[in-house]
Amino acid sequence: MGEVMAMIGSVAGGVALALGCALAHASADDPGRSLYSAYCSDCHYERVHQRVREASAVKNLADLRAVVERRAGYTKHAFTAEEIEQVTRYLNREYYKLPEARPGR
Numbered sequence: 001m002g003e004v005m006a007m008i009g010s011v012a013g014g015v016a017l018a019l020g021c022a023l024a025h026a027s028a029d030d031p032g033r034s035l036y037s038a039y040c041s042d043c044h045y046e047r048v049h050q051r052v053r054e055a056s057a058v059k060n061l062a063d064l065r066a067v068v069e070r071r072a073g074y075t076k077h078a079f080t081a082e083e084i085e086q087v088t089r090y091l092n093r094e095y096y097k098l099p100e101a102r103p104g105r
């Protein structure tokens with residue numbers, strides 16, 4: 001019985017690992033995108049992010065992160081720092097295309 005449980009445990013671990021890798025690489029299943037559509041789209045469509053740069057409150061990646069952080073406080077979800085980062089990256093990748101400060105990302 002112990003052996004069977006150990007086997008089930010390692011199979012489940014393998015599946016979780018594979019799933020984690022798949023999520024990390026798939027941009028279609030972007031956690032930032034899911035968070036945005038779950039919590040941020042009550043007030044605005046994503047069209048608000050397609051403004052010309054001069055009209056936008058966002059001039060660089062630090063601005064974008066600051067806005068996301070502030071907006072996150074308006075939602076009913078308690079965003080973690082990691083989730084803020086995921087949403088920031090998602091919006092940047094999809095809309096703002098600001099240069100990322102950190103190299104290699």
Ligand code: HEC
Binds near residue numbers: 036040049068074075
């Ligand atoms: C309570 C309503 C509300 C919620 C919820 C909300 N926003 Fe907003 N958001 C606004 C308003 C209002 C503006 C300003 C629109 C304007 O300037 O005309 C805005 C603007 C923005 C901008 C700046 C757009 C630009 O380029 O000028 C970003 C980025 C943004 N929101 C991200 C988010 C994110 C990410 C979330 C979820 C964490 C979110 N918002 C949730 C109301 C909201």
